[in-house]
Amino acid sequence: MVSDSGLHATYLGPILERHGYAATSLLQILREAQEHYGYIHPSAISYISVKLGIPRARIEGVAGFYSFLHLRPHGEYRVLFSDNITDRMLGSQPLLEEMCRQLWLQQGKVSEDGLVSINTTSCTGMCDQGPAMLVNGRAITRLTQQRVQEIGQLIRNRTPLSDWPSDFFAVDDNIRRSGPLLGNTLAPGAVLSTALTLGSENIIEEIKQSGLRGRGGAGFPAGLKWEACRNAPGEARHVVCNADEGEPGTFKDRVLLTRQADLVFEGMTLCALAVGAQHGYLYLRGEYRYLLEPLQAALQRRRENKLLGKNILGQPGFDFDIVIHLGAGAYICGEESALIESLEGKRGVPRNRPPFPVTHGYLQQPTALDNVETFCAAALAIHMGAEKYRAIGTPKSSGSKLISVSGDCPRPGIYEYPFGVSVREVLADCGAVNTRAVQVSGPSGVCVAASEFDHRLGFEDLPTAGAFMVFDDSRDLFEVARNFVHFFAHESCGFCTPCRVGTALLKQTMDKIAAGHGTQYDLHEIENLDQVLQTSSHCGLGRTACNPVLHTLRHFRPAYESRLKSLEFKPAFDLDGALARARQMTGRDDAGAHLKTEGA
Amino acid sequence: MSKKLRVATTSLAGCFGCHMSALDIDERLFTLLNLIEFDRSPLTDIKHCGRCYIGLIEGGVCNAENVHVLREFRKNCKILIAIGSCAITGGLPAQRNHLDLGSCLTEVYLTEPGLAHGYIPNDPELPLPLDKVHPLHEVVKIDYFIPGCPPSGDAIWKFVTDLIAGKTPELGHGLIKYD
Numbered sequence A: 001m002v003s004d005s006g007l008h009a010t011y012l013g014p015i016l017e018r019h020g021y022a023a024t025s026l027l028q029i030l031r032e033a034q035e036h037y038g039y040i041h042p043s044a045i046s047y048i049s050v051k052l053g054i055p056r057a058r059i060e061g062v063a064g065f066y067s068f069l070h071l072r073p074h075g076e077y078r079v080l081f082s083d084n085i086t087d088r089m090l091g092s093q094p095l096l097e098e099m100c101r102q103l104w105l106q107q108g109k110v111s112e113d114g115l116v117s118i119n120t121t122s123c124t125g126m127c128d129q130g131p132a133m134l135v136n137g138r139a140i141t142r143l144t145q146q147r148v149q150e151i152g153q154l155i156r157n158r159t160p161l162s163d164w165p166s167d168f169f170a171v172d173d174n175i176r177r178s179g180p181l182l183g184n185t186l187a188p189g190a191v192l193s194t195a196l197t198l199g200s201e202n203i204i205e206e207i208k209q210s211g212l213r214g215r216g217g218a219g220f221p222a223g224l225k226w227e228a229c230r231n232a233p234g235e236a237r238h239v240v241c242n243a244d245e246g247e248p249g250t251f252k253d254r255v256l257l258t259r260q261a262d263l264v265f266e267g268m269t270l271c272a273l274a275v276g277a278q279h280g281y282l283y284l285r286g287e288y289r290y291l292l293e294p295l296q297a298a299l300q301r302r303r304e305n306k307l308l309g310k311n312i313l314g315q316p317g318f319d320f321d322i323v324i325h326l327g328a329g330a331y332i333c334g335e336e337s338a339l340i341e342s343l344e345g346k347r348g349v350p351r352n353r354p355p356f357p358v359t360h361g362y363l364q365q366p367t368a369l370d371n372v373e374t375f376c377a378a379a380l381a382i383h384m385g386a387e388k389y390r391a392i393g394t395p396k397s398s399g400s401k402l403i404s405v406s407g408d409c410p411r412p413g414i415y416e417y418p419f420g421v422s423v424r425e426v427l428a429d430c431g432a433v434n435t436r437a438v439q440v441s442g443p444s445g446v447c448v449a450a451s452e453f454d455h456r457l458g459f460e461d462l463p464t465a466g467a468f469m470v471f472d473d474s475r476d477l478f479e480v481a482r483n484f485v486h487f488f489a490h491e492s493c494g495f496c497t498p499c500r501v502g503t504a505l506l507k508q509t510m511d512k513i514a515a516g517h518g519t520q521y522d523l524h525e526i527e528n529l530d531q532v533l534q535t536s537s538h539c540g541l542g543r544t545a546c547n548p549v550l551h552t553l554r555h556f557r558p559a560y561e562s563r564l565k566s567l568e569f570k571p572a573f574d575l576d577g578a579l580a581r582a583r584q585m586t587g588r589d590d591a592g593a594h595l596k597t598e599g600a
Numbered sequence B: 001m002s003k004k005l006r007v008a009t010t011s012l013a014g015c016f017g018c019h020m021s022a023l024d025i026d027e028r029l030f031t032l033l034n035l036i037e038f039d040r041s042p043l044t045d046i047k048h049c050g051r052c053y054i055g056l057i058e059g060g061v062c063n064a065e066n067v068h069v070l071r072e073f074r075k076n077c078k079i080l081i082a083i084g085s086c087a088i089t090g091g092l093p094a095q096r097n098h099l100d101l102g103s104c105l106t107e108v109y110l111t112e113p114g115l116a117h118g119y120i121p122n123d124p125e126l127p128l129p130l131d132k133v134h135p136l137h138e139v140v141k142i143d144y145f146i147p148g149c150p151p152s153g154d155a156i157w158k159f160v161t162d163l164i165a166g167k168t169p170e171l172g173h174g175l176i177k178y179d
């Protein structure tokens, strides 16, 4: 008989070998280990613990942090419905319920035969082709009643995922409007050749002159970041590409990684040349697992063409290579310092900042970390020259921006615009009518009401990481905000109490109002909570968690007030109903076994 | 001297840890007693709460009796304060919230050997447990919250003396503890 640990050694051995027994690869090791059983077996943890020389508690701590990692059996088939508001608007909720009925199970539980579990997950980045789901980590789009039934059947028959109809897994790019970035016809290596003639200092100067600002949301000038990284003291330097794309409603990085993988890698290599880095990492969100193989192939091609590896393009000493790290379902890992923690194989908890990643990033060494689109735009800016690039867009927001349009419009997808385009123009292009509001830049961004549609996308007016979710006048903005609040409560990493508790309280208060128990008092409480979250949270997640409520309260207060029960205080739940189970268990029905409504 | 302010305190689903912590104000208790007098409180053993300026409550709401006591406090206290994690979030007792109440009762009184008398107690004298443990603010309006498990004696001192002095209470650096 093969011993238990021997059993695990057979598949874990090669995984550990491939990762060089490095503790920094723990997350990757756990991901791969899970692919074997669908969960991480307790004996597998013991084995990894011994081989890597790290305590079991740390391994379980890491596994417990990421929602795609499981320490207990979770079903042979793990179905996760994307739960962004756009999925809901396309009818995901009834589909989920129907699938639960079809397979005889409760949401969140594993079926008794251990075959399947069904639950929800945060936005999977398929908003333009939802409702979407993940089955064992593979994205399936455009769910319909029929498709869900077919999936249920395939699961019942235990059909391996590889034998499912391939059109289930088709992901469209839906590029609706192209521009200098999406329309480029650059050959791989073209930008690097130009860059080599410029040299490190001039590259940074060009990027500074181009006015390029980060596309991940905060809009920090890329040239300054690269310069600070190059000047920071350190033994080694790193380039990290943030492809975590977790902000609900954003899916432009997915399209760039599908269509423009070479440009992304070219931008990263350009950055490496500028800052003097030798190691590059692409942090790919787990939801985009299906892109791993094509991206690996693109990297391999670049190595073969001397665009990665030693002496790139024959330039002595220009050594740089890129590895891909997969995330495992944690929105917070999009925050740069949490991302770096995750890259190091730890729980994705944001670090104290300062020091910033440019000086103390990966392994505490200088690290230039940028969004996918930023690297593409940097490559383009070098190709076009700073002056030409700067001519696109507005004075403080140069270049073009990819906008991910979803929600109530006939033409959802990717639109590339010069910065400065107005909300109204985007709405017209995507064919939206009777629009009530647009959520710009996702739940942590702003809710723009009709009176503000002339505002322009750009850092001087409406900054955006790219999400553009359209709500027409049939939509209830209270429910939109409630969905976002649930998202934040789910994704809070739990490190600091104001956010861990505050987002949960915010969620409960919104649910209380939704259930018809809300009062004016609760609206005040929301405002108090906002204050606490904004002023005392450790990172941006907590600080922006109340934006959806604040903005919808500002523009759509009646959507809240119409739900309030009265202006006085009311309990959050049915008090007498809460005694029902105890009455049933004790067989009591006396007066003391009931709670009257006060004042009644 | 002006009339002393009346203060009531009680523990619902709590461990009395917050009350113990309040005693950590040590000799300042004498200063406090110059300004206030206790109404219903474990310190006085008065059974029902009368008209008060401040009510301090530790512990969440886990049964019908807790609801009655909490309502009595709300009716009688001008300012009602939730003190400690249990009162604010449900705290430790709320750990039972992900279990079904029925299976808890079955496990304790019917299946586990030792404790069981073979039936689930149903004497009308006993308060019925709610199916979930709730924080105070889900049952009545709460005016202030003092976080901590428990909040330190200094925090409680600062909070209460601020209130008595007519200031909006502010817990400065070092006095706010969440866990």
Ligand SMILES: Cc1cc2nc3c(=O)[nH]c(=O)nc-3n(C[C@H](O)[C@H](O)[C@H](O)COP(=O)(O)O)c2cc1C
Residues within 6 Å of the ligand: A213, A214, A215, A216, A217, A218, A219, A220, A242, A243, A244, A245, A246, A247, A331, A332, A333, A334, A335, A336, A337, A369, A370, A371, A372, A374, A539, A540, A541
């Ligand atoms: C909660 C949170 C989530 C974030 N998620 C992402 C993300 O998914 N992708 C991204 O590029 N930046 C994200 N950011 C911003 C990053 O921290 C960082 O500013 C950005 O990646 C820097 O790249 P840039 O300068 O190219 O924009 C997030 C920030 C916060 C606070």
Ligand code: SF4
Residues within 6 Å of the ligand: A332, A349, A350, A491, A492, A493, A494, A495, A496, A497, A499, A500, A537, A538, A539, A540, A541, A542, A543
């Ligand atoms: S604000 Fe929220 S997400 Fe950020 S560190 Fe605190 S708990 Fe984690």
Ligand code: SF4
Residues within 6 Å of the ligand: B013, B014, B015, B016, B017, B018, B019, B058, B059, B083, B084, B085, B086, B087, B091, B092, B148, B149, B150
């Ligand atoms: S908050 Fe802590 S000290 Fe206070 S009652 Fe609850 S458990 Fe006890």
